[in-house]
Amino acid sequence: MGTMGLALPWEARISSAPRERGTRVEPFQHFSGGTSPAAGDVINEDARLAAACQSGDVRAYERLYVLHGTRMKNLARNLLGSPVDAEDAVQETFLKIHRSVASFRGQSSFVTWTYRILINTCYDARRSRLRKKEIANDDSGENPRPEPRAPGAHPSLRMALERALAALTRHQRDVFLLYEVEGFRHAEIAGMLEITETASKNTLFQAKKNLRQMLEPPRSSGAEAR
């Protein structure tokens, strides 16, 4: 089996029972969307947070950081490949929110808007980094710098996944990270990436199909389709 030279220890950790639409593991309670009574509280919290940020209350920004800072940093780290660049991107995102929050009109949730800014900030940072590398004629590539790993993480699997993600299209990578890693719903991802929910689902499907081919090419077994 071709697994990029890795023995991927996946099988042992897979539950036999499907989770919501295919075993996604939820990292957080969701902060927006949905129609449950709790979702109403979340929407109110989102609106209150937006209003407080618009009033210039620094405690509102701190609240936003407490609620989303670690997830924002994780997403940025996965998009930029470096924890240092990720922290810069999160800081820059907060400054951009501060500069433009007056123009926020609630077309999407405040949190969705925040993540949209973060994602755009990360891509601006990537472009800027590439330009600097071109100028410096640095041929070291865009390989992520080594970093401390999460407790219990499997470094070879993570590295294989990071390499495979780098080979996806931008949209496929974004949707995979937002859905599978950060646990957002397709409706939320659609708002962040300004695409339809259907496009988000289709993009995730394509991303996973491609990742599967890269990480674990289909076995040539005698199993026939039924």
Add this chain to the structure above:
Amino acid sequence: MTCNDRNRIFEDGTPGEWAALEAHATGCPACTEELRAWKALSVAAQELRNYSESPALWTRIERALAVETTAKP
């Protein structure tokens, strides 16, 4: 439920359709393998999750916000 439904369910299946696919897979090695690989990607994605705190980051952001506020005309 047949193997031909599999990709559609992977893309946008309802919980009921997922359950039907699971049931079908118990007698279908091809679908068993595809389901395993599909779910494995979701599990592997957890390797990219590192929610460690950055105690100094908020302080940095707060300071930058303060600088920006005082610099505003």
